[in-house]
Amino acid sequence: MKILAVDDSRTMRDMLRMALVKAGFEVVLAVDGEHGLEMLSESGADVIITDINMPKLDGFGFIERVREGGEHRAVPILVLTTESDQEKKDRARRAGATGWIVKPFHPDKLVDAIRRVAA
Numbered sequence: 001m002k003i004l005a006v007d008d009s010r011t012m013r014d015m016l017r018m019a020l021v022k023a024g025f026e027v028v029l030a031v032d033g034e035h036g037l038e039m040l041s042e043s044g045a046d047v048i049i050t051d052i053n054m055p056k057l058d059g060f061g062f063i064e065r066v067r068e069g070g071e072h073r074a075v076p077i078l079v080l081t082t083e084s085d086q087e088k089k090d091r092a093r094r095a096g097a098t099g100w101i102v103k104p105f106h107p108d109k110l111v112d113a114i115r116r117v118a119a
Contacts, residue, residue, distance in 0.1 A: 004045035033057025
């Protein structure tokens, strides 16, 4: 299973890659929403994990663009962010997010969430 992880923090991308590769996933990384869209069109993904607060194209805009696109519009999208505000969760759901995980994440719980949404 291929996971696209979009986060502007190099440390967070490294942590995601380690946790997901260890769990047996193929991982594609992107540094912001625009880069995420490029990587999605080049590589595809079975599940997308995205941060909300990023330069160029934030997580909300990224989710909206994925959802309005063609072939990837049904890919599950998990939001992984430090934000826990209900209004932002609601906005992410309206944009098309499948689920919401607050940082810092526990690798086993993240892997479980990915397997649940990909089933």
